[in-house]
Amino acid sequence: MGKPLLFSTIFCAVLATVVCTATPLSDEKIVTKREFDDTSMQSFPEYDNSAMEEQGASTEGYHKGVAYVRWGRTVCPFGAEVVYKGRAAGSHYKHSGGGSNYQCVTLQPKNFAYGPGTVAASFMYGSEYEMWGNIPKANLHLHEHDVPCVVCYVPTRTAKIMIPGTYICPSRWTREYYGYLMAERYNHHRSTFECVDHAPEKALGGHLNRNGALFYHVEPRRGSLPCPPYDQQKEMTCAVCTR
Secondary structure (H helix, E strand, O other), X not given: OHHHHHHHHHHHHHHHHHHHHOOOOOHHHOOOHHHHHHHHHOOOOOOOOHHHHHOOOXXXXXXXXXXXXXXXXOOOOOOOEEEEEEEEEEOOOOOOOOOOOOEEEEOOOOOOOOOOOOOOOOOOEEEEEOOOOOOOOHHHOOOOOEOEEEEEEEOOOOOEEEEEXXXXXXXXXXXXEEEEEEEOOOOOOOOOOEEEXXXXXXXXXXXXXXXXXXXXXXXXXXXOOOOOOOOOOOOOEEEEEXX
């Protein structure tokens, strides 16, 4: 019984000496979780431009530029760069699932890992103009033709808006293009409203009636929407503006 008691006494004495003589942490060495998070964020490129500056690259205008889709066309307006050309696409007008927004899909698709065959998935269909009768641009014979699109980039501006109901941009804004507001038909499954160019083009080779995602003109309806100034006998216009 004597030896274990002696060993315990010696161990406790040594431990007390180490604890008492250890150098206490100063306030400067204590790093809180918030300080650690803020410090770590400084190493990310989006927060630190020093690497670019050391290599002689200018950071001026680093965050400038705006991109938009020009629906119904294959070229960009003057002053805008073509990012890529594509086809308008979206969910089938009869399907209750899938995405509600139109997409400008690339004409040069590439795949990596994929599952062969049809699987449980959402489907993407091409888009067609639905233009006939006494409506604008019906004389262009666009009905049932596939809808082209192009993504444009303006390096000198930073904001973009689409204004439904007018083809004029506010003062100090630049009009990129204007046209007609279009979407799925009222009794189809919902889509987004998009501004289709006033001088639309046809996608080459896409004149068959395959349906899919469809573009219809939009007409205002009186009620909570004031008529006038809106007129439910006139198709709504739109403008895409940048600044």
